[in-house]
Amino acid sequence: MRDIIIIGSGPAGFTAAIYAARAQLKPLLIASSVEIGGELMNTTEVENFPGFPEGIMGPELMTKLQEQAERFGTEVVYDDVVELELDGPVKRVKLGNGDEHEASAIIYATGSAYRKLGLPEEEVLSGHGLSWCATCDGFFFRQKTIAVVGGGDSAMEEATFLTRFADKVYVIHRRDTLKASKIMQQRAFDNEKIEFIWNAEVARLLGETAVTGVTLRDTVTGEERDLELDGLFVAIGNDPRTHLVHGKLDLTSEGTIAVDGRTSKTNIPGVFAAGDVIDPHYRQAVTAAGSGTVAALDAEHYLAALPKSPEAGTDSSVAEAEFAAVN
């Protein structure tokens, strides 16, 4: 049985692995079979991760994080977790290939998925004028003409934020009213750089190697027209990847995994969560990495407090009680 298994290979998972490995816990990290490296694999230049003054490509940053985690003894498995048993002192993790692993502690760092438009061109143009994160990519669109797709609070927030950089920001919304709160709507309506395109959906993304525009379809008449753009931000929602822990771990009203205050502790002793899967607001590589650190330290303390005597075995409730008593 392992001390610790980390699920997820984004900045949260690999940072947790760096800390756990340096604490001699020999972590096993389950990286997934397809999305190894997490969300940053879908982007080009990352300019806001501290320590890289010239910027760094997303995939390169993730390779470096993995190398750093492996250097201290992290074992990486390229498969998906398909089932979890979290109750009790022994946590069981079942993989897609049928293998099962056991550990005293789990760090759950599966991230979240931005909702996509569902267009075939999306994959190719991601990071090339197509983005899901204004905080991350707004800076690349100085004096440009761009559009935001969506009608909720985050779309209004992204559009308003993007006017700091862009000359013009269209908001493309499939209805003629917004879902966003009144205050967020008003802020966007009052902004001279923002123009609303109502009853419209993106039918196609234009551009072979970078976004040059979109084809809009009128949701009432079905008519299509092209709109020239330098970039497109998609803000139609974000889903924390929690399906494996539904009914097991407590969730917040926003759908993220609930943790105790600033810690990574979930409602089950020995199960810790980190990164975007617990974060409805910030969702940045560096906040995910910081959150991975918190999870590794919490797991370390949890493991250190587990009874070591054979009589006590690995009873985590005893360990929790002891842990609570000394903290």
Ligand SMILES: Cc1cc2nc3c(=O)[nH]c(=O)nc-3n(C[C@H](O)[C@H](O)[C@H](O)COP(=O)(O)OP(=O)(O)OC[C@H]3O[C@@H](n4cnc5c(N)ncnc54)[C@H](O)[C@@H]3O)c2cc1C
């Ligand atoms: C296009 C784009 C550009 C971005 N640019 C920036 C930027 O410039 N700067 C910045 O700070 N942030 C940026 N972000 C946000 C940043 O990528 C995320 O905040 C960060 O990656 C979250 O890290 P995480 O470790 O929590 O999750 P993720 O990076 O999402 O990683 C989660 C990992 O868990 C794995 N996983 C999920 N389910 C399972 C399972 N069942 N079994 C095994 N593994 C599983 C996934 O495959 C994935 O590898 C960007 C996001 C996107 C989408």
